[in-house]
Amino acid sequence: MSFLRDTWLTFDRAVRPALRSPAVLIVGVAVPLVYLVLFGPLLGGTTDENGLSSWQWFVPGMLIQLTLFITANAGFALIPDTRSGVLERMQVTPVSRVALLTGRVLKDVVLLLIQALLMIGLALILGFRAGVLPILAGLVLLAIIGVAVGFGSYGLAFKLKHEFALAPVVSGIVVPLMLLSGVLLPMDRAPDWLYYLSRANPLSYVVEAERELISGNYDQQIVLVGTLVAIGLLALTTTWSLRLLRRQLA
Amino acid sequence: MIKARGLTKTFQINKFTVEAVRGIDLDVSSGEMVGFLGPNGAGKSTTLRMLTTLLRPTSGEANIGGCDLLSDPAGVRKLIGYVGQNSSAGVEYKVREELVTHARLQGLSASVARARVAEMLDQYDLTGLEDRMIGALSGGQKRRIDIVMGVLHRPPVVFFDEPSTGLDPQSRSNLWDHIRNLRRDYETTVFLTTHYLDEADSLCDRILVIDGGRIVAEGTADELKAQVNGDLVTLETSAAPETAAAAERLDGATEVTVDGTTVRFRIARGDRVLPGLLRELDRINVDVFSVRTSRPTLDDVFLTVTGRSLRDSETAPAIPGL
Ligand SMILES: Nc1ncnc2c1ncn2[C@@H]1O[C@H](COP(=O)(O)OP(=O)(O)O)[C@@H](O)[C@H]1O
């Protein structure tokens, strides 16, 4: 029980500054919203082979992009705390080491879900349509992938220790993964080499699963595949960063 | 209360090996105030971080209040408080909020935590600042908050790493009072590190002089000073060479040096030999303009055991971020 208590305490502390100035949440979601408003209409009139409107196709991809943006950068918040004495001070208490990380990841995911709802709200105004249950299912997948990427980002922050070292690694991983996952344009229009590269990107399956979930097509095989890929990623990054944490925080 | 044997820590950075701590033995009894005195880079923080479970020793063992450092770090954490070298309060939090969270992380229930924090704010002259953002406080106020976080769970052992570095003289003596009160009020065992001579002199029952990762001298401030070859005598006279020669003839005089018209030497009980020396100088027609004897300082101790002065042995600052 002390693990849950410690996670809650860490979460509560981490979430406070954001609650005090909610404007930070808007800033975080601003770039993806700009994509939605200024890029989304360019897809106007296009429909895929299943007859989905461009918004139905585009919005789920933007939600994944938002998730990556927010959680891949989560590690940056850890670095000042390791440099000052904040993290050390907490490590010398009897608090669970793992909870120091899970509480932060939980905060990232909660804020992410609020930002995702903001984006969905704007998309609904623009012409996107989705039911409540499909949206909830879509948010669950976002949460899984958000936790996975968040743990990865904290792991990298532990390893690299400096913002200037973390920044190129994060964008070096996130930008190609995002472009190759077909969030902006359908990858089946790509040249062969690019198409096959995108098939090798685990994130592509998650994006496709998110599209089906939000359209309410839960029974598609890709939903299962995408969810399993997300869970696999989650297992991978969690194990990795918790191992780093245990080694660093002896 | 604190016992360590053969503690070492070796850092590996790329191809470089840094032997930060090279075999340290410690015995601190309950209620004692003991300190490491040494220059930057001596291995003070590294030793402290090993003793507080933050860093795994390369070799050696330690035991705090009966809990083994390696096999029972959780037990150690329950017994200790730690005030690190850097500020440890989140700048984007309010004073009370951050302290209450910390008290909860220490395991106190919400109501006990709130009551304890109120009591501590009062005790550490922080009343009125409860709802201020920590980032907007002065250095001295932030340092007091660090100390409150280190001691609010009333641990029997508290470690301080350079408690007064960067503070103005008034905040320093105020902080020293707070550290002394810990023992007076709660019989707390205190282990601290410092590179300030006066801090070691005024706070520690026992001083361990540390240099290059090793303890090079140990004792009370008086015992350490007694190791130095006597008092320093400084004379200004009309004839420095003759004065130096007269000093050389004194029984037990050492380190006689001439610097312009100034002659310095060391001798046991300088106050007793001075009258004879002055008579001798008068006899050989040397005019004496001024005379001073000074008791050995801890800096003299450092100079004697390491061959360097603590003031100018400030080596390159430790790696940023530590
Ligand atoms: N994490 C680390 N990695 C590499 N070297 C370190 C690390 N921590 C300390 N050192 C080195 O170990 C030596 C002792 O440092 P430290 O214990 O911080 O000294 P002090 O606290 O006495 O100033 C220094 O040379 C410092 O550069």
Ligand SMILES: [Mg+2]
């Ligand atoms: Mg230090």
